[in-house]
Amino acid sequence: MDYTAAPLEKLIEEFGKFQGVGRKGATRMAYQVLSMSDKDATALADAIRGAHTRLHRCRICQNYTDADLCPVCASAKRDTSVICVVEKPRDVQAFERTREYNGLYHVLHGLLDPLAGVGAEQLTVKELLARLKDDTVKEVIMAMNPTVEGEATAMYLAKLIKPLGIRVTRLASGLPVGASLEYADETTLYRALSGRGEL
Amino acid sequence: MDYTAAPLEKLIEEFGKFQGVGRKGATRMAYQVLSMSDKDATALADAIRGAHTRLHRCRICQNYTDADLCPVCASAKRDTSVICVVEKPRDVQAFERTREYNGLYHVLHGLLDPLAGVGAEQLTVKELLARLKDDTVKEVIMAMNPTVEGEATAMYLAKLIKPLGIRVTRLASGLPVGASLEYADETTLYRALSGRGEL
Secondary structure, three states: OOOHHHHHHHHHHHHHHHOOOOHHHHHHHHHHHHHHHHHHHHHHHHHHHHHHOEEEEEEEOOOEEEOOOHHHHOEEEEEEEEEEEEOOHHHHHHHHHOOOOEEEEEEOOOOOEHHOOOHHHOOOOHHHHHOOOOOOOOEEOOOOOHHHHHHHHHHHHHHHHHOOOOEEEEEOOOOHHHHHHOOOHHHHHHHHHHOOEEO | OOOOOHHHHHHHHHHOOOOOOOHHHHHHHHHHHHOOOOHHHHHHHHHHHHHHHHHHOOOOOOOOOOOOOOHHOOOOOOOEEEEEOOOOOOHHHHHHHHHOOEEEEOOOOOOEEEEHEOOHOOOOHHHHHEEEEEEOOOOOEEOOOHHHHHHHHHHHHHHHHHHOEEEEEEEEOOOOOOOOOOOOOOHHHHHHOOOOOOO
16 A cells, blocks of 8 residues: 655655755655645745745846846955856855855856757857956956866857957866866855956 | 745754755755746645645555555565564665565664654554554564664564564674675674574
């Protein structure tokens, strides 16, 4: 006899959709939801709806924000002559934690991956090029993970941007190849940033 | 500058409340919610609310169900003379998977843990005793985990139930199938030895 009631089964299935959450983990989470107070369960559900409805992409850098512009793009203190191009929003947080970078960002929301059918049009390449139209930007830093897709994406963007007479650099490979920006400690990331070289 | 927008921070905090989900895991899940389609995010939120509002404890065995009675208690095929007492709903699923047990269950929703302030009144002991009032139940199987709290809870319940002239048994404890003698702890080995049976 299958013992799981339908609403519970549904919840387990939903939690199971998260990367790195298996059937066992999803089941544990589902039962924890049941043992929550009604208030807490509502808070959780509302947080999900709230984050999804209230957060959208920053008009300029494409990072998530609940305002029209994200704090970085809205700030008057940032150096608008440098744009650091990253794969995902979490990478921006990683750079902000170093407190060493004062330029702007551009979030691609992915990397070129032809095999997975991810081309330039799936990424925010169009928005990036639009930001380079006027002459304010002097340098674009390629800050993708040092992986095959990361390097390929950097090369591709460099080909598009260099002709505009803008300096294109990339992070020094102080990061071990195959590592993920998200987990790099501040110092490593700062060294990689300051040691960036011509592409 | 803290880069996380308020609704995102709130979501990370909510996910972080799950056991075994750390800050990094919660952050990853939160960003995954953001990258979901609006439809999927709503489905997730609704599943949480739905499970919490539509599931309640079975009137008899205290397991979660969306009906008045859970499938086991509602079934006419089950042997009503035996009750298997377990700590949590997941344990019921474990027994059902064996397809060998045909009796009823009773879910305590916890174990006695005086240090954590969990006494009999926090568990469903009252409901269990109520089920033993008439003479239908002939045996109660203590199926808590063989841990300190599990054993203590089993002893406590046995003291209450035996006087009612009902047989109280507990799961055999010994070497798990496929285990190797050399890695078995002393207690397990002692119990396997003392509980040995004819071949």
